[in-house]
Amino acid sequence: MTDPNAPTTDSSTEESQTDATVRRADGEFVRGVSRFRSHLGEDPDFAPEPHRYHLYVALNCPWCHRVTLARNQLGLEQTITMDVAFPSRTNDDDPVAANLWEFNPGRIATLTGTALPECTAETATGKGYRLVNQIYQAEGSGETSVPILYDKKTKRIVCNESAEIIRMLNKQAGALGSSLSERDRPELYPLGADKSQLRAEIDALNEQIYVNINNGAYKAGFSSSQKVYAAAFANYFQTLDALETRLAWDNRKFLAGPIFTEADLRLFPTLYRHDPVYYLRMKLNGARILDYRHLWRWLCRVYALPGVAASTSLVHCRQGYFGRSGNTVIPLGPVYPMPYPEAYGHPELAAAPCPQQSTLKS
Ligand SMILES: N[C@@H](CCC(=O)N[C@@H](CS)C(=O)NCC(=O)O)C(=O)O
Helix, strand or coil: CCCCCCCCCCCCCCCCCCCHHHHHHCCCCCCCCCCCECCCCCCCCCCCCCCCEEEEECCCCHHHHHHHHHHHHCCCCCCCEEEECCCCCCCCCCCCCCCCCECCCCCECCCCCCECCCCCCCCCCCCCCCEHHHHHHCCCCCCCCCCEEEECCCCEEEECCHHHHHHHHHHHCCCCCCCCCCCCCCCCCCCCHHHHHHHHHHHHHHHHHHHHHHCHHHHHHHCCCHHHHHHHHHHHHHHHHHHHHHHHHCCCCECCECCCCHHHHHHHHHHHHHHHHHHHHCCCCCCCHHHCHHHHHHHHHHHCCCCCHHHCCHHHHHHHHHCCCCCCCCCCCCCCCCCCCHHHHCHHHCCCCCCCCCCCCC
């Protein structure tokens, strides 16, 4: 029975919600749909202005990572403020509820035994909320997710869909007060009339990468059905194989050719987390990215771009993905051939030819 109210979804951005309840009951992880979908500049309530907008993120969240990458690469760090939630959600003994994002800069991370310097209080509503869901409740919404793009002027949520937030930041970077000149700023999603073919290539890559890699990792790691896991595992590594072949084709620097685009930005958060987190936590132990020569060099090339290394934290990723699972002891590897994230500074590590054709059948 198809849910007539299921919103139409863009499969490069979100999951089909068709029969979501049944699929979840069958052990499939099905991601919900973000409901705040206004657009800076297009929506008259939200004119693009410097120092007006704010981001709420968690640094372990790969969707937030898209947004922190765009903020840094577009030179918007000075004109869009940002609050960082603690990487582990609230515990079972929380006075309000478990499993909620919280702003708690003094909270101790089990991984380091210290507070995490990147974590902040909530600073944009003027209310100093402890929980992200209080920001939603203020607008009568029961949503709980990050990232959130927030308007400090009207005290309203603009958008909580990362795919659309990065598009807006790219399109409105100048009006939002970017510190980079138009010439020095990457054009993540080229808007020129003569760039329609490139946009189509980026859109096609986005869909393949969202379904099989970005969300595919969760489908593998969070599903409790062996069948769903096995299919997600196969799709994930067959897509890595295809991307490896694409990069090897003509030794291109980036997925769509010589320039860095939104397709690279959307692939990076998942591959950055693969070897030190997803290999174990999402049971994606078919291979390391280190085993893919061209993908490894692409990962190191993107990591070396301005603003990329500072856009996330592996300590937050490890704390967030492992700190609440199993007995909360957090695995510290891999350390061979080199610890992470230091290894991302060494494209030469992936010397050996890679295992191209995965033998997996979806
Ligand atoms: N489609 C959204 C997905 C955002 C999302 O699912 N974020 C996760 C964190 S990784 C979240 O906050 N989930 C709900 C929750 O944990 O309360 C986007 O790309 O922005």
